[in-house]
Amino acid sequence: MNVNYQVGSIDWSPIIQRMEPLGNCHLPTYPGDLKTVLLNHASLAQHSQGEKAYQMAREIARLTTFSDAEITYWFSRIIELM
Secondary structure: OOOOOEEOOEEOHHHHOOOEEOOOOOOEEOOOOHHHHHHHHOOOOOOOOHHHHHHHHHHHHHOOOOOHHHHHHHHHHHHHOO
């Protein structure tokens, strides 16, 4: 299956590909600090709206699976609007 993880000019596949299910959970989990990785990957670590975009992605993801993959998905869509 060929899945495109590019949104706008950012390829999210390096982050998505590192996610793996942990323990009894079948949802993929990033093995590290997801927030830091996402902000750095999008070059938003020093941007005033970077933290807000991440928190909004978490809040949206909380409505369903609240998985790292879903947080990454929503974060990628939110920053595309910035």
